[in-house]
Amino acid sequence: MGENEKKAMEKIEYYLRNTEEKDMLKMVFLKSICTICKIDNNKALCKKLAVFCRENKLAKEVEELLENEPMENEPMDQLRTAVQYHAMLAITAMSRVKAIAQDEIRSLLNACFKAIFYLPPKEVLNIHLYNHTMHAMDNMLQMLLVSHRTSSSEELQNILEVLLHFASSQDKTVQARAMERLWKLSSFIASNSWQEPFAKFLEPSQRTDIVCMTLETIGEGSTEDMEWAISMLDVVLQDPATWMMDVPEILEFIQRNLGSSSTSLQEALFSVLDVLTIQSPRDVLRSVLTDLPQCDSTTLDIWKRIVTLPENSEWILDELCSIFQDKELCGIFNVTTVELGLLRFTVMDPTEENLQELHNPAQLRQLLKIESLPLVWLVLRGLVLLSESSEMARRIRVLLPEVMGTLRFANTPIALKVLNIFRNVMTHLGKYDATLIAVNLAEDLLPLFNHVASEVREGSICLFKDLMNTVVWCQKRNMKKTVRKALLPLVFQMSDETPSIAEVSGETLIACAKFLKWKNLKHLAKRKKKMEIKECLVQQNRQMVDEYLWQNLPYLRDSQASLRYEAVEFIGEPNLWVPLWALS
Structure with missing residues (x-):
């Protein structure tokens, strides 16, 4: 044993004999314990130190020291000195040489935890000292385990x-x-x-x-x-x-x-x-539908992960079939077990027989009204499968208004499925039937032009262009109002940071100009003269200025700087001031 260790042992013995100055000597006492217990790889010496610590009941002394805190200079609701920190170091040191008896552990730890855990929130303490003290406590607990x-x-x-x-x-x-x-x-x-x-x-x-x-x-x-x-x-x-x-x-x-x-x-x-x-497949499936927020997109991400993993398919299907017969769950969503049970066919193999079972417009219409993203996503998944068949697509066209109604969730996966269904159905319909659908539902596509997801923006613009091409001459007059509403958003989207969206927006704007028979607009759109196109829109139809200003507002807050610039530039268009003055 070295000179430092001998001096430390003497300081410990002095502390134990002294009954009047313990408060002043406690830091020296704790540091001295650490000093004498630093010896490694000397089993004989470690045993002597363990005997010394136990005979002098050093663990009990540290416990009493912690219990007697606070002293006058260490209020209980503060951490102004490092007494607790060095107490943890001392306990760790004694553990290293196995100087703490088994029956001393509980009371010693109880004193440690009381001295630290009941302190106020760390925000009002000395954060540096607090962090060091907690780290020392963690090391102490680990050493107690390692040493035994x-x-x-x-x-x-x-x-x-x-x-x-x-x-x-x-x-x-x-x-x-x-x-x-x-x-x-x-x-x-x-x-x-x-x-x-x-x-x-x-x-x-x-x-x-x-x-x-x-x-x-x-x-x-x-x-x-x-x-x-x-x-x-x-x-x-x-x-x-x-x-x-x-x-x-x-x-x-x-x-x-x-x-x-x-x-x-x-x-x-x-x-x-x-x-x-x-x-726990059943518990997980049921909990997603009953414990998570049903209109949150993250809930849908969880649901999709569960039901679409290939390795889950067979046994998840069994559990889904079971919970879809749960009367309590049906009561929550206000549907019958027959209606909810129909959803099992949306995750089964799309055989002809299963698709025939799934095709039930009345029940599907009821399911589309459910305020649950996971369940509505399953309905749309089923309708995508049905819409791929020419016969089925014609039979589910009556559901397109309800399908478009699911856009109320403002959810990207839902919007993509809506566009997919819409596109498939329109492909399989005759010109006359497609015209009626295009006229009635085309306006619902306009808000999707500046959707947060680029796939939705591009898909909705492409679909809108296709709709115009399906409209027969007798319905063109009814369609023109919607086409005029699409003009300014398309001009803005010509500046989209996604090149394919900018390209299709320009192509659709040209198609709109042809549909409206506005030769000047068609000429400018082909040349991509965006500033001149805006001037043309205002001059062509001044009655639309108020509508243009309302359409402009969302683009002022768009996430893309290029679109915000276009919106600000449009507000500065000189030709707007006459109608604005008239509106006031």
Whole structure:
């Protein structure tokens, strides 16, 4: 033993003898414990140090020191000195030389947790000292396990039971601190490939909290706990029955976080979703429809992931058929079991027999009214299949108004299916029938011209162009009003940052000019003279100025700078001022 260690031992003995100056000597006492316990790879000396620590009841002294805090210079609601920090270091040091007896663990940890967990929120504390203290506590808990590796099950039980007491506190700050320690300890065990059955000590809700904390840590990206989180996630995925018992809670967490910009978090969330679905398919399917917000696009992303994975197809179909007969679920969506049961054919092989079963316009119309993105998406999926058949397409045309009505969800996958159905049906209809549909529903396509998704913008503009080509002469007058409303949006979309959209917008504008027989507009559109086209629109029909101004407003807030520029430029068009003055 070196000179420093001998002096440290003398300081410890002086502290133990002194009853009046302990408050002044406590930092020296704690640091001296760390000094004497630094010796490594000397088993004989470690045993002597362990005997010294136990004979002098140093663990009990540290416990009493923590319990007697605060002193006058260390109020309970503050963290002004590093006493707690050095107490954790001292306990860690004693654990390293196995100087803490098994029966001392619980009371010692209880004192540690009380001294730290009941502090105010970290925002009002010395954040640097607070973080160091919490890190020291985590190291202390890990060393307690490592130092008793041969009896770690009992040691783990002692630690977890004390932690769980604080994790059940009514005080949210105390609860959060305890759960964070619990998560880090669980992750440490997982990262070291221990086979300790630590989950058995946790309540299902606490296991769920650990799963969520693991995913949150993965989402943070560059944290020192990332490796632990990945190890913990492996444990969860390998034993989902133990760790993922609360299906609704985990699904709600996935739904809230799936929109994260973190790729690693998204991958982890989908991994959890896949395993959870395999583990509890019926609970997952039902929970998506009853516990998640039904009009949220993320809910639909989850639903699509579940029902469209090839490896899920057979057994998911069985579970879907079962829940579609659930009377309680039918009551929630105000449909019959017969109507809801029809949806099973949307995920079955599209055989002639299945398509015949699916074709039921009255029931499909009722299902299209449901305020649930997952279920409406299934209906539209079925209608896409039906619309690919010439015979079926003609028979489901009566549903097109209700199909267009699903655009109320403002959801990209829904909009794409609507366009697909519309295009398929129009392809299979005769000229007269197609004309009536085009006249009645073409105006519903206009809001999609500046949709957030480029596929929807391009698809809606292409479809609008096709609709004009289907209109027979006797209905052209009725169609002209809608065509005129499409002119200014098409001019703006000629500046779309997606080249194919800009191109098709120009082509459709030329088609509109031909339809309206506006030769000057046709000439300018071919030359792509956007500023002159705007002037032409105002001069051609001054009665449309008010309509143009309303159409202009959304483009002022468009995500594309090029379209915002076009909108601002249009407001500055000199020919607008006369009608604006007249309107005032």
